[in-house]
Amino acid sequence: MSETENILENCTGCKLCIGECDFLEKHCSSPKELAESFRDGKHRSHPEIPYSCNICGLCEVRCPQKLNIGKMCLEVRRQLVREGLAPLEQHKQLAEALNWNESDAFKLALPAYNDCEAYEQTKGATKRAFFPGCALSACSPDLVIKVYDYLRQKLSSTGIILGCCGAPAYLVGEESRFQEVIEGLESDLAMLDCSEIIVACPYCLYALKRNLPDHRVTSLYSCLEELGLPEKEKGELHQFSVHDPCSTRQELELQRSIRNLIRQSGHEVVELEHSGEFTQCCGLGGMAFAVAPDQSAQKARRTIKETEHDLITYCASCLGNLSSEGASILHVLDLIFGESWQDKRVSPPADSAAARENQRQLKLRLQKRAEASKAPLH
Ligand code: SF4
Numbered sequence: 126m127s128e129t130e131n132i133l134e135n136c137t138g139c140k141l142c143i144g145e146c147d148f149l150e151k152h153c154s155s156p157k158e159l160a161e162s163f164r165d166g167k168h169r170s171h172p173e174i175p176y177s178c179n180i181c182g183l184c185e186v187r188c189p190q191k192l193n194i195g196k197m198c199l200e201v202r203r204q205l206v207r208e209g210l211a212p213l214e215q216h217k218q219l220a221e222a223l224n225w226n227e228s229d230a231f232k233l234a235l236p237a238y239n240d241c242e243a244y245e246q247t248k249g250a251t252k253r254a255f256f257p258g259c260a261l262s263a264c265s266p267d268l269v270i271k272v273y274d275y276l277r278q279k280l281s282s283t284g285i286i287l288g289c290c291g292a293p294a295y296l297v298g299e300e301s302r303f304q305e306v307i308e309g310l311e312s313d314l315a316m317l318d319c320s321e322i323i324v325a326c327p328y329c330l331y332a333l334k335r336n337l338p339d340h341r342v343t344s345l346y347s348c349l350e351e352l353g354l355p356e357k358e359k360g361e362l363h364q365f366s367v368h369d370p371c372s373t374r375q376e377l378e379l380q381r382s383i384r385n386l387i388r389q390s391g392h393e394v395v396e397l398e399h400s401g402e403f404t405q406c407c408g409l410g411g412m413a414f415a416v417a418p419d420q421s422a423q424k425a426r427r428t429i430k431e432t433e434h435d436l437i438t439y440c441a442s443c444l445g446n447l448s449s450e451g452a453s454i455l456h457v458l459d460l461i462f463g464e465s466w467q468d469k470r471v472s473p474p475a476d477s478a479a480a481r482e483n484q485r486q487l488k489l490r491l492q493k494r495a496e497a498s499k500a501p502l503h
């Protein structure tokens with residue numbers, strides 16, 4: 126049964142899902158009514174409606190029937206793409222960004238051993254690959270390199286793959302484009318001959334866990350918790366509130382790891398009303414910002430209002446949206462690996478040109494190091 130049929134059949138109209146969702150409040154009096162409008166094809170003349178949902182899953186955890194309106198909106202988006210009615214004009218920039226992330230300007234796969242000429246001899250020596258993702262790479266090449274070096278110091282057989290998990294295509298409903306991206310990643314992993322991928326971005330974790338069934342997909346943060354933190358002088362105790370990205374809603378272990386990492390860094394966590402399983406989307410979820418920028422900004426402001434403390438998150442995209450609405454926020458990796466988060470924080474790139482330049486620099490720096498080092502790294 127499709128989710129649309131599920132909602133048509135099982136939504137009781139209790140409205141428990143509506144109060145916390147700006148999208149539902151704006152577009153329907155009940156999810157059943159929305160499902161009826163989709164069933165009757167009304168979305169064809171208003172395609173911006175299914176594209177305004179953040180696909181964040183909060184409705185599912187609030188709903189006594191466990192109905193997921195985001196899942197229904199994704200089904201409808203895929204249908205629009207199949208019918209040639211989407212992507213919309215507003216999605217053009219997303220497609221361009223994905224194409225850039227998948228181009229040779231950024232994409233890279235390096236084995237654990239930097240001596241590429243001896244790669245045939247060291248085949249099988251790359252046991253895992255670090256996948257920082259496109260958004261973190263666009264924020265800070267320095268931070269990505271620090272994390273990668275730490276992983277290699279602790280786990281010498283770690284290579285690196287630069288690229289995108291295909292989220293923009295997946296969320297817009299472009300199934301074949303998304304499959305192309307996944308196949309590209311599979312071929313990078315096959316080339317490196319490794320069975321595990323360690324991901325920094327929570328959405329990459331969500332997407333790759335579901336689409337790389339033959340690989341172990343591990344969160345960087347659980348990995349860091351296991352490996353222990355790098356030695357660093359502990360600063361003054363600070364209280365942080367954690368913004369959990371909506372893609373981690375079901376990742377309770379990961380959420381616990383993040384809090385442990387903050388505490389191990391010598392700080393305290395003050396929980397938001399909406400956190401963990403009940404987290405609010407930062408506003409960027411589901412690529413809704415492309416068609417509903419005001420709603421995205423409103424969501425970010427809602428999270429910011431929930432705390433008087435500095436925020437910490439573990440998604441570079443959430444960092445960007447919350448920061449653009451005035452949040453005092455930092456990435457948990459900055460807390461762990463940064464010199465002094467109070468004086469100099471990693472901040473989101475000013476625009477897409479700055480993002481691309483950071484990504485390009487990251488690739489060049491990694492390539493240069495690989496060329497300069499002819500001895501295997503131990
Ligand atoms: S909470 Fe569930 S049953 Fe209640 S209105 Fe929302 S979708 Fe329908």
Ligand code: SF4
Binds near residue numbers: 146149193195196
């Ligand atoms: S997935 Fe999120 S944005 Fe979409 S209807 Fe559910 S709660 Fe609202």
